[in-house]
Amino acid sequence: MTRDEARALDEADPLRSFRARFQLPEGLIYLDGNSLGALPKAVVARQAETVVTEWGEALIRGWNAHDWIGAPQRVGAKIAALIGAKPHEVIVADSTSVNLFKLLIAAAKLSERPNILSEAGNFRTDLYVADGAAELLGLRLEAVARDEVEARIGADTNLLLLTHVHYMSGARFDMAALTARARAAGALTLWDLSHSAGAVPLDLNGDGVELAVGCGYKYLNGGPGAPAFLYVAEHLQERLMPALRGWMGHEAPFAFDDEYRPAPGLGRFLVGTPPVLGMAALETALDAFDGVTMAELWAKSIRLFDLFRALMAERCPDLRCISPADPEARGGHISFAHPHAFEICQALIAADVIGDFRAPDVLRLGLTPLYLGFEDIWRAVDTLAAILASESWRDPKFAVRGKVT
Amino acid sequence: MTRDEARALDEADPLRSFRARFQLPEGLIYLDGNSLGALPKAVVARQAETVVTEWGEALIRGWNAHDWIGAPQRVGAKIAALIGAKPHEVIVADSTSVNLFKLLIAAAKLSERPNILSEAGNFRTDLYVADGAAELLGLRLEAVARDEVEARIGADTNLLLLTHVHYMSGARFDMAALTARARAAGALTLWDLSHSAGAVPLDLNGDGVELAVGCGYKYLNGGPGAPAFLYVAEHLQERLMPALRGWMGHEAPFAFDDEYRPAPGLGRFLVGTPPVLGMAALETALDAFDGVTMAELWAKSIRLFDLFRALMAERCPDLRCISPADPEARGGHISFAHPHAFEICQALIAADVIGDFRAPDVLRLGLTPLYLGFEDIWRAVDTLAAILASESWRDPKFAVRGKVT
Numbered sequence: 069m070t071r072d073e074a075r076a077l078d079e080a081d082p083l084r085s086f087r088a089r090f091q092l093p094e095g096l097i098y099l100d101g102n103s104l105g106a107l108p109k110a111v112v113a114r115q116a117e118t119v120v121t122e123w124g125e126a127l128i129r130g131w132n133a134h135d136w137i138g139a140p141q142r143v144g145a146k147i148a149a150l151i152g153a154k155p156h157e158v159i160v161a162d163s164t165s166v167n168l169f170k171l172l173i174a175a176a177k178l179s180e181r182p183n184i185l186s187e188a189g190n191f192r193t194d195l196y197v198a199d200g201a202a203e204l205l206g207l208r209l210e211a212v213a214r215d216e217v218e219a220r221i222g223a224d225t226n227l228l229l230l231t232h233v234h235y236m237s238g239a240r241f242d243m244a245a246l247t248a249r250a251r252a253a254g255a256l257t258l259w260d261l262s263h264s265a266g267a268v269p270l271d272l273n274g275d276g277v278e279l280a281v282g283c284g285y286k287y288l289n290g291g292p293g294a295p296a297f298l299y300v301a302e303h304l305q306e307r308l309m310p311a312l313r314g315w316m317g318h319e320a321p322f323a324f325d326d327e328y329r330p331a332p333g334l335g336r337f338l339v340g341t342p343p344v345l346g347m348a349a350l351e352t353a354l355d356a357f358d359g360v361t362m363a364e365l366w367a368k369s370i371r372l373f374d375l376f377r378a379l380m381a382e383r384c385p386d387l388r389c390i391s392p393a394d395p396e397a398r399g400g401h402i403s404f405a406h407p408h409a410f411e412i413c414q415a416l417i418a419a420d421v422i423g424d425f426r427a428p429d430v431l432r433l434g435l436t437p438l439y440l441g442f443e444d445i446w447r448a449v450d451t452l453a454a455i456l457a458s459e460s461w462r463d464p465k466f467a468v469r470g471k472v473t
Numbered sequence: 474m475t476r477d478e479a480r481a482l483d484e485a486d487p488l489r490s491f492r493a494r495f496q497l498p499e500g501l502i503y504l505d506g507n508s509l510g511a512l513p514k515a516v517v518a519r520q521a522e523t524v525v526t527e528w529g530e531a532l533i534r535g536w537n538a539h540d541w542i543g544a545p546q547r548v549g550a551k552i553a554a555l556i557g558a559k560p561h562e563v564i565v566a567d568s569t570s571v572n573l574f575k576l577l578i579a580a581a582k583l584s585e586r587p588n589i590l591s592e593a594g595n596f597r598t599d600l601y602v603a604d605g606a607a608e609l610l611g612l613r614l615e616a617v618a619r620d621e622v623e624a625r626i627g628a629d630t631n632l633l634l635l636t637h638v639h640y641m642s643g644a645r646f647d648m649a650a651l652t653a654r655a656r657a658a659g660a661l662t663l664w665d666l667s668h669s670a671g672a673v674p675l676d677l678n679g680d681g682v683e684l685a686v687g688c689g690y691k692y693l694n695g696g697p698g699a700p701a702f703l704y705v706a707e708h709l710q711e712r713l714m715p716a717l718r719g720w721m722g723h724e725a726p727f728a729f730d731d732e733y734r735p736a737p738g739l740g741r742f743l744v745g746t747p748p749v750l751g752m753a754a755l756e757t758a759l760d761a762f763d764g765v766t767m768a769e770l771w772a773k774s775i776r777l778f779d780l781f782r783a784l785m786a787e788r789c790p791d792l793r794c795i796s797p798a799d800p801e802a803r804g805g806h807i808s809f810a811h812p813h814a815f816e817i818c819q820a821l822i823a824a825d826v827i828g829d830f831r832a833p834d835v836l837r838l839g840l841t842p843l844y845l846g847f848e849d850i851w852r853a854v855d856t857l858a859a860i861l862a863s864e865s866w867r868d869p870k871f872a873v874r875g876k877v878t
Contacts, residue, residue, distance in 0.1 A: 192730065313601040
């Protein structure tokens, strides 16, 4: 495929206009929306309004006048619409890690079984959080190889903790099948949707999902360190008692009761005061999904992926694709292994194509159909091919590591 | 004292110019900076820059290019300077409630003793968090009357959890004496500084404080739901093992090690990705303290309090002051009890004097010397006197409760 042909695909793309909803630096190709989503233009005005008008003018009255206090549920309902959940099954709060901890502890206490089962190689915060939670509860964290997870579900499984789309390879678990398998064995499943929400079609209700958490700053474009979300199926909400008990999760936070009484429904998983600036950014960012379905986005994502994979196979065969080709078996990013992936990634960034590196040897590239087009893909591969052909990545400056790499 | 005399005090006030650092609505008297600090003007530009330039232009590169990743320590060091701590003894993360939980669990695990001792009537999130933590650890939360706390410290005390300045009355504990008393009995003390930091002079190191948490959105003016901070004395940092283990608290978050290894020092108490928008607002807000010492602010705070108390005794004797008169025994707000405090507070707000109500019967007014003057105090009391004299608070509209009251 030529660059002109790729451009023609963009011209025919029904989602092409969505790119205008985002501020993207001129000339830059941004393939890291799976790590930090691009800035939706509407967030700029909303953030200024939140600071200058809401905080500056309403001051403390903003909690009622601008319903800051209702943001966790209100923003949660917007996310629910993207992941196949009921509006009251999602709230926005804290970070993904803290939400994982909250749900892990509360759910694991429903069972007498000894093991939290997860995948070795899962995103590490999931394993670290589970490790800490298991230690507190006197449980064992059992992390097994990906292809052994299903067979390992058994009578000793207290809870199954899985990341739906793998942060590195992009490989996707069969959410419905694994949830059903665990349920049949008497265990609940907690899904980490950090690399799924806003990337692939999700049907949490249809798939019988009981518990989930996810990230606000990746495909949902909520900004760096945006608040995260958690999901609990309606039928389970009243059975979970939080161990992390904050005043915002109380039935009546401003009654100042001596005894903790959990709020009805999901509100009990709120802890401290909601981060209003981050909530506002995320809330407005979600409007970038208005007028498009996840099925439509996913259809374009598949085409972006297929083009990327085909062009790479042709022009950069030394970069080995480690993401599954089958759309049903993967998420919204494409990853390649190479012994010098770090340096290649730095050279790519220096050429204004932003991807990221994941240790030990993976170049990871996010495909975000809201703001990427086919010509972007063509240019990204063209840039990579030039870097490999010229071996420009061997410049020692590309081996320098930052705090975050 | 007449209004003119109060105005003359403002004219002679060496801190008068600091008010210009804040955006305050014309005509409004804001006496709720102890609940949500006013907007420092510099935050407006900083927030726009963080959104438009840092997020919008740098995108994922912002973690290194704008040192987002270093914000917890960098902002922590600025707070440390206000509370008498070393720069590396404070980090900014999560909410006050979550930080309380993190330190409570980690510290309580150092001891075999059965009781977490606190004050009945402490701010409820402290009691709720301690309740949940105690349940997880198999400990007992013992909440005793304020004047019994000291005597109750004993061989069964695992940890003493106290709020330095009481959220309702403003009564202040003797930090050095109680910390020493607990230490002599073999227990650590964890102080909640939510109503102290930025309000009263603190000397955590000088007072031998081991553990503390505090709030970013009250006297530190970080904005609604700003991230909170935690403090651990240097000598204790390496002894604490987090139970809430997130990737940001790992020694090498981007190495993706299978095993959790806590970061050296306080970094181990980071959990998820730092909330960059909230961090930026708080960081710039703290610049409002540049060029003034806490001792100078406190000297003015005492004068504001004394004037408020004297004018109220003269003009509003039905409102009973429940805050200690002795400056050493209280914080930066003044509180009054009245059976109709709720309605009076609403009438006051309707008259553009913003205070808050705390159940069951307290009108609470924050005295923030950075942006309040003596004439403000005079006008606030004058407004209150008019509301009481006319009984305008009896209007049924003032009995309507919002979600947050």
